[in-house]
Amino acid sequence: MAKIRGSIVVDVEKCKGCEVCMVSCPTGTIAMAKEVNSKGYFYAYPANPELCIGCASCAIVCPDGVITVYKTKI
Amino acid sequence: MLEATGLKEIIKPENLTYRRSEVLVDNTLSYCPGCGHGTTHRILAELIEELGLQSQTIGISPVGCSVLLYHYLDVDIQQAAHGRAPALATAIKRLLPDKFVFTYQGDGDLAAIGTAETIHACNRGENILIIFVNNGIYGMTGGQMAPTTLIGMKSSTSPRGRDVKTMGNPLKMTDIVATLPGTYYVTRQSVHTPANVRKTKKAMRKAIEYQKLNKGTCFVEIVSNCPSGWRMTPVESNKWMEANMIPFYPLGDLKTPAE
Numbered sequence: 396m397a398k399i400r401g402s403i404v405v406d407v408e409k410c411k412g413c414e415v416c417m418v419s420c421p422t423g424t425i426a427m428a429k430e431v432n433s434k435g436y437f438y439a440y441p442a443n444p445e446l447c448i449g450c451a452s453c454a455i456v457c458p459d460g461v462i463t464v465y466k467t468k469i
Numbered sequence: 470m471l472e473a474t475g476l477k478e479i480i481k482p483e484n485l486t487y488r489r490s491e492v493l494v495d496n497t498l499s500y501c502p503g504c505g506h507g508t509t510h511r512i513l514a515e516l517i518e519e520l521g522l523q524s525q526t527i528g529i530s531p532v533g534c535s536v537l538l539y540h541y542l543d544v545d546i547q548q549a550a551h552g553r554a555p556a557l558a559t560a561i562k563r564l565l566p567d568k569f570v571f572t573y574q575g576d577g578d579l580a581a582i583g584t585a586e587t588i589h590a591c592n593r594g595e596n597i598l599i600i601f602v603n604n605g606i607y608g609m610t611g612g613q614m615a616p617t618t619l620i621g622m623k624s625s626t627s628p629r630g631r632d633v634k635t636m637g638n639p640l641k642m643t644d645i646v647a648t649l650p651g652t653y654y655v656t657r658q659s660v661h662t663p664a665n666v667r668k669t670k671k672a673m674r675k676a677i678e679y680q681k682l683n684k685g686t687c688f689v690e691i692v693s694n695c696p697s698g699w700r701m702t703p704v705e706s707n708k709w710m711e712a713n714m715i716p717f718y719p720l721g722d723l724k725t726p727a728e
Contacts, residue, residue, distance in 0.1 A: 401486070402475035413503030413696075413703035419663050428473070436502065440473035447475050451487040452663040458507025459498050464487040465479045 401449020412436035416453035490514035503703020505693030508660040531578035552583025555590035571598040594651025594685040604695040612698035647723040653685035655724035
């Protein structure tokens with residue numbers, strides 16, 4: 396069976412670190428970074444990128460629209 | 470652009486599943502982290518882009534947090550006096566009936582100072598879309614009590630919680646306008662989970678399509694959070710909203726057109 400793999404791109408400077416994406420990610424791909432961006436927010440990043448299934452749940456709840464999602468079958 | 474990326478081999482244009490709508494200007498939104506306004510703006514921008522309405526849309530921004538709507542949506546926007554957005558939208562829609570006209574209002578704007586305009590515009594059945602973002606508080610001015618504040622809910626002007634005896638009951642604006650003959654489609658949604666975002670988008674798409682058919686006022690309430698005003702983290706505020714706001718303001722369609 397073809398496996399669906401995804402990948403996200405987070406616009407770090409626009410992220411406000413609200414963590415809404417982290418709790419809505421069904422696979423635990425996203426975590427908050429230990430560093431901050433220039434505004435001082437702990438931004439979201441794909442901590443476990445191999446778990447991403449490209450469902451775009453994170454992107455559609457993101458209030459700031461900072462996440463871009465890619466998806467493919469392998 | 471500084472980016473945090475996942476697996477690089479999947480990031481190709483042909484694999485693109487979701488991107489920020491181009492109707493949403495490339496500005497950082499001024500809203501607090503986790504605010505439902507941002508999500509609502511994004512849904513609106515996506516729908517305007519998908520339905521190809523960018524050059525035909527006129528929006529009315531209110532007074533409140535979302536007064537800066539015109540900074541973020543790349544469509545024509547007029548800013549109304551406090552609460553008067555439906556009156557302004559009435560005029561614009563009557564003068565330019567081919568345009569898609571929407572108002573975007575918070576609970577302080579729509580349910581407090583603009584009650585009369587809202588009720589009369591809905592009662593006349595003006596052919597506009599009213600988007601009502603209800604977070605139960607005056608967010609911009611520092612978290613004062615709004616008409617929609619829940620009983621017992623703390624705000625800066627009701628520090629011991631809203632007391633029915635002295636402060637009255639919360640106002641269910643959406644239930645009121647659903648009883649008016651002029652409204653065509655009245656619904657209440659939220660944007661705190663992916664499933665709710667999808668439902669809200671579907672509801673707003675329907676409302677935009679009904680306006681094309683000249684059916685009457687469409688009213689979409691979005692129950693939202695206010696992490697700063699409620700003094701909570703965004704995730705906590707979403708949980709609090711689910712536990713307290715949504716039982717009082719149940720989600721779903723309040724008035725659907727007879728098919």
